[in-house]
Amino acid sequence: MPADNNARMPKVKLCIKEDKGKVALTDFDLPDPGPGQALISTNLTTICGSDIHMIDHIEEVPAGTPMGHEAVGVIEAVGEGVERFKAGDRVVSACVLSCGHCDRCSEGEFSVCSAFAAPMNLLFGAQADAYMVNGAEYSMARIPDGMDDRHALFASDIMSTGFAALERAGVEKGQTVAIFAQGPVGLCATAGAKYYGAETIIAVESIPERVEMAKQLGATHVVDPKGDVVSEIQALSGGSGVDIAVEALGRQETIENCFRVVRMNGTVSSVGVYAENEYIKVPTDGTFIHRKFVTTLCPAGTERLDYLLGLIDSGKVDLTPLFTHTMPLSDIVSAYDMFRNHEDGVLKIAIS
Ligand SMILES: [Zn+2]
Ligand SMILES: [Zn+2]
Incomplete structure (x- = not known):
């Protein structure tokens, strides 16, 4: 490797968890990339629902944690052993990191790589001018020429998770799917249900902007969660x-309703983050017997990213309407407040 990795961006602006419920923008010294790492100059990043959980609910995430795991950028430099990518490549990084060689990675299950123990299997620090990717060789993909950063960013997390909710449930053409809650991940699940050929796609949502977006992305019916959802x-x-039935909210009530609406031998697919529940309960009446229940982390790895970028590139999936707002990194503290409080119909904020 060339030894010219020094002092490209000695100081970057980085968003950190300052305290419970608070983020701050700080100056941070990024080191040169070490073995297996890539240093990326950020083109575009965003805030995710799980960022809010980490800031507001998950006490184990300490103050000072660098925030952000969804990003697109250009490689500034790579460390020793990174050969599939080079400086100047425009890449999207997976939010879950993979070593490419452990037993799980060898099985193709890159999101449950055993080399990076949680939480170090997650990308941290992408809400910054630049960020470092561990396991870079297997955790990034080159973005096709001509594809806008705004399209590519979705491959990093919510498109992969939302589509996987259907894939893990073995979705088939012509099926009937209910998706509980149309936040960003639920909306991606709706788009995934459409892409995989579900015929009846029932979105459970009441916020008007989200209802409209669900219809735009493929929902054939919308049910108001305040009504008698199950009937x-x-x-x-x-x-x-x-x-x-897809649970994309992370609440007791919705997981329960998923079991109540799924047919015998059907599948409840959970991608919600139950940050406020230590346990979830499921009904043990007739709606429990002979159902399947699957959960999914965000499928990761270069092949997965390439697959998703391919779907986007084909023009059959366009998630860019989810970017309802655009803000500079310098406004990230207010961007967090807007996102947390669902202000102004916000779904995703493009931060650059
Ligand atoms: Zn995310
Ligand atoms: Zn691995």
Whole structure:
């Protein structure tokens, strides 16, 4: 490797968890990339629901933690052993990191790589002028020429998670799917249900902007969660229940309702983050027997990123309407407040 990695960006602006419920923008000295690492100059980043959980609810995330795991940028320098990428490549990084060689990675399950123990299997620090990717060789993908950063960014996390909610449930063409909550991940699940050919796609949502977006991305029906959700979904599925119920909120009530609306031998697919629940309960009445229950981390690895970028590149999936706002990194503290409080119909904020 060339030994010219020095002093490209000695100081960067970086968003950190300052304290419970608070983020701050600080100056940070980024080191040169070490073995297996890549230093990326950030083109575009964003805030995710799990950032809010880490700031507001998950006490184990200490003050000072660098925030941000969804980003697109240009490689400034790579460390020893990184050969598949070089300085100047425009890349999207996966929010879950992979070594490429452990037993799980060898099975193709890159998101459960055993070389990076949690939480170090997650990308941290992408809400910055520049960020470092560990396991760079298997945790990034080159973005096709001509693809806008705004398209590519979705491959890093929420598109992968949302689509995987359907994939892990074994979705088939013509099926009936209910998706509980149309936040950013739920909306990606709706887009995924459409892409994989579900015929009836029932979005459970009441916020008007999200209802509209759900319809735009493929929902054929919308059910208001304040009504009798279970009866309405049962009616829409002809009384037998849906083939797949996706939980994309992370609440007791919604996981319970997923079991109540899924047909016998159907699948409840959970991608919600239950940050406020130590346990979740599921009903043990007739709606529990002979159902399948799957959960999914964000599928990762270069092949996964390439697959998702391919779908985007084909023009069949466009998630860019989710970017409702654009803000500079210098405004990230207010961006967090806006995102946390769901102000102004915000879904995703493009931060550059
Ligand atoms: Zn995320
Ligand atoms: Zn691994």
